[in-house]
Amino acid sequence: SQKIEQNSEALNIQEGKTATLTCNYTNYSPAYLQWYRQDPGRGPVFLLLIRENEKEKRKERLKVTFDTTLKQSLFHITASQPADSATYLCALARDSNYQLIWGAGTKLIIKP
Amino acid sequence: GAVVSQHPSRVICKSGTSVKIECRSLDFQATTMFWYRQFPKQSLMLMATSNEGSKATYEQGVEKDKFLINHASLTLSTLTVTSAHPEDSSFYICSARGQDPYEQYFGPGTRLTVT
Numbered sequence: 109s110q111k112i113e114q115n116s117e118a119l120n121i122q123e124g125k126t127a128t129l130t131c132n133y134t135n136y137s138p139a140y141l142q143w144y145r146q147d148p149g150r151g152p153v154f155l156l157l158i159r160e161n162e163k164e165k166r167k168e169r170l171k172v173t174f175d176t177t178l179k180q181s182l183f184h185i186t187a188s189q190p191a192d193s194a195t196y197l198c199a200l201a202r203d204s205n206y207q208l209i210w211g212a213g214t215k216l217i218i219k220p
Numbered sequence: 221g222a223v224v225s226q227h228p229s230r231v232i233c234k235s236g237t238s239v240k241i242e243c244r245s246l247d248f249q250a251t252t253m254f255w256y257r258q259f260p261k262q263s264l265m266l267m268a269t270s271n272e273g274s275k276a277t278y279e280q281g282v283e284k285d286k287f288l289i290n291h292a293s294l295t296l297s298t299l300t301v302t303s304a305h306p307e308d309s310s311f312y313i314c315s316a317r318g319q320d321p322y323e324q325y326f327g328p329g330t331r332l333t334v335t
Contacts, residue, residue, distance in 0.1 A: 112263075140322060151226075151313045151326035152264070197263070207254070208324065212263040 110135040112211035114198055120217045121188050129183040129214050131198030137176045138200035143183050146195045146213060188218045223247055224316050226327035233304055233334055240300045241330045243314030249294035250316035254324065255287075257310045264313065270297055304334040
């Protein structure tokens with residue numbers, strides 16, 4: 109079965125630097141992969157979606173890459189700010205007819 | 221746009237009672253709604269998928285008689301936890317999907333504590 113691995117340890121980054129989070133999957137290549145932000149006691153908020161035929165997607169300070177050979181997606185936040193501190197979740201699906209499979213998330217802490 | 225609300229945000233109930241959680245899509249029609257539960261520092265676990273006007277599809281290991289889901293309209297789904305026990309204490313989150321099959325919009329979640 110498909111499993112998603114995200115670094116369970118918190119990632120501490122100095123303000124202004126680029127934060128990079130990793131999402132690895134173990135089985136089939138998903139049709140698409142998504143990244144969400146979740147704040148404590150809140151539901152996830154959709155950030156970016158990248159499809160299997162896309163290598164990179166950008167949105168403002170966010171960038172997502174997708175390497176189907178490595179079975180990995182990287183999520184980058186450039187010029188990080190303390191307000192970016194949150195848990196970031198990776199989710200993927202075989203295709204739009206299937207439910208999302210979720211990683212446990214990585215907690216990101218941006219220090220001023 | 222694409223706002224999903226949940227009510228209540230927090231609820232404390234006694235063991236053996238039932239609790240209803242509402243999930244509403246405020247500015248779009250949700251063809252499909254999902255119910256998740258999440259334990260601290262763990263990933264979201266999908267409990268069930270519901271389509272308006274039809275019975276919910278439950279994931280393996282989720283008791284459908286205990287977690288009753290009603291998707292009565294394109295903007296409202298409810299989850300009722302029946303005969304709640306302390307082990308049902310968790311964070312319950314709903315999400316809704318509109319016309320775009322790739323996007324899910326999440327509610328703010330409901331913290332259930334069973335004493």
